[in-house]
Amino acid sequence: MAKFDSIAIIGVGLIGGSIGLTLRERNLVREVVGIGRRKHRLEVAQRAGAIDRGTTDLASGVAKSQLVVVCTPVELVADYVAQAAAACPMNAVITDAGSTKVAIVSAVDTVLAGRREGPRFIGSHPIAGDHRTGTEHARASLFEGRTVVVTPTDATPAGTLEQITHFWESLGARVTAMSAAEHDAALAATSHLPHLVAAALAAATPRELLPLTAGGWRDTTRVAGGDPQLWRPIFATNRSQVLSAIEQFEASLSALRNALEAKDDGQFEQLLLEAKRTRDALGD
Amino acid sequence: MAKFDSIAIIGVGLIGGSIGLTLRERNLVREVVGIGRRKHRLEVAQRAGAIDRGTTDLASGVAKSQLVVVCTPVELVADYVAQAAAACPMNAVITDAGSTKVAIVSAVDTVLAGRREGPRFIGSHPIAGDHRTGTEHARASLFEGRTVVVTPTDATPAGTLEQITHFWESLGARVTAMSAAEHDAALAATSHLPHLVAAALAAATPRELLPLTAGGWRDTTRVAGGDPQLWRPIFATNRSQVLSAIEQFEASLSALRNALEAKDDGQFEQLLLEAKRTRDALGD
Numbered sequence: 001m002a003k004f005d006s007i008a009i010i011g012v013g014l015i016g017g018s019i020g021l022t023l024r025e026r027n028l029v030r031e032v033v034g035i036g037r038r039k040h041r042l043e044v045a046q047r048a049g050a051i052d053r054g055t056t057d058l059a060s061g062v063a064k065s066q067l068v069v070v071c072t073p074v075e076l077v078a079d080y081v082a083q084a085a086a087a088c089p090m091n092a093v094i095t096d097a098g099s100t101k102v103a104i105v106s107a108v109d110t111v112l113a114g115r116r117e118g119p120r121f122i123g124s125h126p127i128a129g130d131h132r133t134g135t136e137h138a139r140a141s142l143f144e145g146r147t148v149v150v151t152p153t154d155a156t157p158a159g160t161l162e163q164i165t166h167f168w169e170s171l172g173a174r175v176t177a178m179s180a181a182e183h184d185a186a187l188a189a190t191s192h193l194p195h196l197v198a199a200a201l202a203a204a205t206p207r208e209l210l211p212l213t214a215g216g217w218r219d220t221t222r223v224a225g226g227d228p229q230l231w232r233p234i235f236a237t238n239r240s241q242v243l244s245a246i247e248q249f250e251a252s253l254s255a256l257r258n259a260l261e262a263k264d265d266g267q268f269e270q271l272l273l274e275a276k277r278t279r280d281a282l283g284d
Numbered sequence: 285m286a287k288f289d290s291i292a293i294i295g296v297g298l299i300g301g302s303i304g305l306t307l308r309e310r311n312l313v314r315e316v317v318g319i320g321r322r323k324h325r326l327e328v329a330q331r332a333g334a335i336d337r338g339t340t341d342l343a344s345g346v347a348k349s350q351l352v353v354v355c356t357p358v359e360l361v362a363d364y365v366a367q368a369a370a371a372c373p374m375n376a377v378i379t380d381a382g383s384t385k386v387a388i389v390s391a392v393d394t395v396l397a398g399r400r401e402g403p404r405f406i407g408s409h410p411i412a413g414d415h416r417t418g419t420e421h422a423r424a425s426l427f428e429g430r431t432v433v434v435t436p437t438d439a440t441p442a443g444t445l446e447q448i449t450h451f452w453e454s455l456g457a458r459v460t461a462m463s464a465a466e467h468d469a470a471l472a473a474t475s476h477l478p479h480l481v482a483a484a485l486a487a488a489t490p491r492e493l494l495p496l497t498a499g500g501w502r503d504t505t506r507v508a509g510g511d512p513q514l515w516r517p518i519f520a521t522n523r524s525q526v527l528s529a530i531e532q533f534e535a536s537l538s539a540l541r542n543a544l545e546a547k548d549d550g551q552f553e554q555l556l557l558e559a560k561r562t563r564d565a566l567g568d
Contacts, residue, residue: 127498147495176495189489190497194504197485199559200537204529205473210566211431211460213474214411216507217566220478223500224563228556236549245488246541253484257530265520272512275483279508282494282501 004167008033008065008088010058010080012045015097015126016071017138020050022171025140035061045135059087067167068119070096075233078107085112085119092119095164097126099187101151101180103237109153120160123151123180125187126173133227144172151180188241193249195231196242198224288451292317292349292372294342294364296329299381299410300355301422304334306455309424319345329419343371351451352403354380359517362391369396369403376403379448381410383471385435385464387521393437404444407435407464409471410457417511428456435464472525477533479515480526482508 007023009016012034020032034051035058036042042054055061058080062068068084070077077098084094098104101123108121128146148168152161165175178186202224205217235242252275259268291307293300296318304316318335319342320326326338339345342364346352352368354361361382368378382388385407392405412430432452436445449459462470486508489501519526536559543552 127496129498129500146498149496186493186496190493190501193488194485194500196537196540197481198500198504198563199556200533200540201478201481202559202563203539203555204477204532204536205562207562207565209470209474210562212411212433212470213566214413214430216413216478216482217474219503219506220482221559221563221566222503222568224556224559225568226560228553228560231556232549232553235544235552236547239544239547243541243545246537248488249484250537252488253480253530253534255487256480256484257527260519260523261527263520263523265516268519269512269516271487272483272508272515275486275505275508276510276512278489278491278494279482279486279505281491282497282505284506284509 004029004066006031006033006065007067007069008035008062008084009051010035010061010068010070010084011072012036012041012050012054012135013071014129014133014135014137015142016069017045017048017050017135018140018142019069019071019097019171020045021048021138021140022143024049024052026170028170033061033065041135048135048138050135050138058083062088062092064089066092067163068092068094070094070098073230073233074098074100074104074237077104078111081108081121082111085121088119090118093160093163094119094121095124095150095167097124099125099129099191099234100237101125101149101183105151105153105180120157122156122160122164124164124168125149125151125183126168127187127191128173133230141172143168146173148173148175149183150175150177151183152177153180184238185241185244188238188245189248192235192238192242193245195223195226196235196246197249198222288313288350290315290317290349291351291353292319292346292368293335294319294345294352294354294368295356296320296325296334296338296419297355298413298417298419298421298426300353301329301332301334301419302424302426303353303355303381303455304329305332305422305424306427308333308336310454312454317345317349325419332419332422334419334422342367346372346376348373350376351447352376352378354378354382357514357517358382358384358388358521361388362395365392365405366395369405372403374402377444377447378403378405379408379434379451381408383409383413383475383518384521385409385433385467389435389437389464404441406440406444406448408448408452409433409435409467410452411471411475412457417514425456427452430457432457432459433467434459434461435467436461437464468522469525469528472522472529473532476519476522476526477529479507479510480519480530481533482506
């Protein structure tokens with residue numbers, strides 16, 4: 001890609017830290033600036049090799065960056081994009097890594113509305129999370145072979161889409177463009193619903209039965225260990241799509257339950273087989 | 285433990301093969317006899333070091349065994365126990381590894397009813413599966429630190445319970461005794477429900493969205509890749525307990541859905557937190 005000279009990362013946790021690590025390990029940029037609220041976290045990120053320098057002053061941090069990546073929890077993204085847009089170079093590109101896109105993209109649209117000049121924003125979502133969070137789990141391999149969804153709008157210049165596509169590809173990811181609404185509907189099914197189902201399963205299990213669990217329970221509930229404070233705003237900004245995904249899930253669960261209840265074991269096995277085919281299509 | 289001279293394993297797949305491997309690696313027995321329907325599978329098990337010799341003739345295979353372990357799919361267990369009881373030494377102990385216990389224990393009770401002499405049966409369930417099956421995934425570490433439930437009845441002599449407890453402990457497992465009914469109710473929640481939920485989630489996911497899945501979907505659906513033919517009889521022999529477990533799950537899911545729908549994000553986060561606490565109590 002056209003090498004960026006300076007990239008600013010706002011929020012140096014798992015995603016932001018991994019972006020920095022990859023950029024620096026691959027020597028893709030002269031300088032990675034980490035921006036955060038807590039000095040201590042920035043020092044940890046710097047020691048880990050994720051950033052060249054850190055600052056708690058957003059405006060000075062983005063002042064010379066051609067690219068700003070906002071990697072904060074979703075509810076903070078739009079505000080940081082606005083702050084960055086007010087302080088970064090006029091020709092800069094701003095993107096984010098939030099797990100929902102409609103709320104962010106429309107909030108940013110409102111803030112930047114009507115401007116024909118100045119920094120451009122395009123939404124991104126690297127689908128490469130982990131139930132663990134924080135810089136200490138960041139790794140340069142996080143994006144390798146993973147999908148990043150970018151969500152251009154009618155107002156996004158082709159050049160901006162191209163730049164951001166190259167950026168994520170340079171980190172090892174595959175890039176798919178779709179609308180923010182398409183993204184949120186898809187992720188409701190592929191990420192938010194699994195989280196909810198895992199949580200419901202964990203919550204439905206009496207604690208005293210844990211010694212009688214094996215790999216099945218362990219795998220099926222793993223993401224329920226994620227941070228509720230991070231997940232709350234993800235669900236809050238994708239409410240109706242998640243509710244639709246729950247309906248789909250409940251229809252599938254009802255089909256299985258009905259077959260079991262009706263002692264229609266042939267139908268029950270057939271439903272398990274169809275589920276297995278979808279699961280097997282993904283691989284282990 | 286009082287070392288067994290000869291142990292027969294009926295069914296040399298993942299569980300049976302792993303029992304054989306562990307017995308032989310730990311030098312716990314003079315001879316492990318593998319019994320199966322297909323000569324080829326027995327040869328594979330022998331080459332893998334899981335058995336000393338194999339035979340398709342059950343009666344001759346168990347003729348000199350002090351312990352017979354039936355490791356077939358659940359729907360075949362009771363019949364094999366009956367065949368083994370008719371052919372093994374009078375002082376032998378027979379156990380199994382089936383995932384449900386009420387159906388097996390009561391079927392065996394019926395067959396062996398009224399006998400005051402002869403081989404003793406006690407149900408076992410090593411909670412140490414894998415979504416992959418077959419001898420090729422067998423390993424000597426499979427039972428290390430895992431729980432094995434044994435299900436003695438009022439008719440089980442104390443000496444038999446002790447023998448079988450020592451047997452599983454010698455393979456590295458922890459042994460817990462409970463009634464077959466308690467076992468089935470617990471496993472409905474800890475194993476059968478997770479399987480059903482994983483299958484429903486996989487089935488509810490449009491195939492074209494698989495590229496937009498990440499670790500969450502992957503983990504939450506993993507067990508849905510299990511063999512439907514093996515799982516069908518597990519569910520069929522634990523129908524009412526599984527239906528109760530589904531009710532528990534649906535109550536938990538409804539609580540989350542209602543909070544989401546009502547935009548009560550505080551309550552929603554609290555429910556996620558309670559689920560996380562149960563999940564975290566298990567560890568990664």
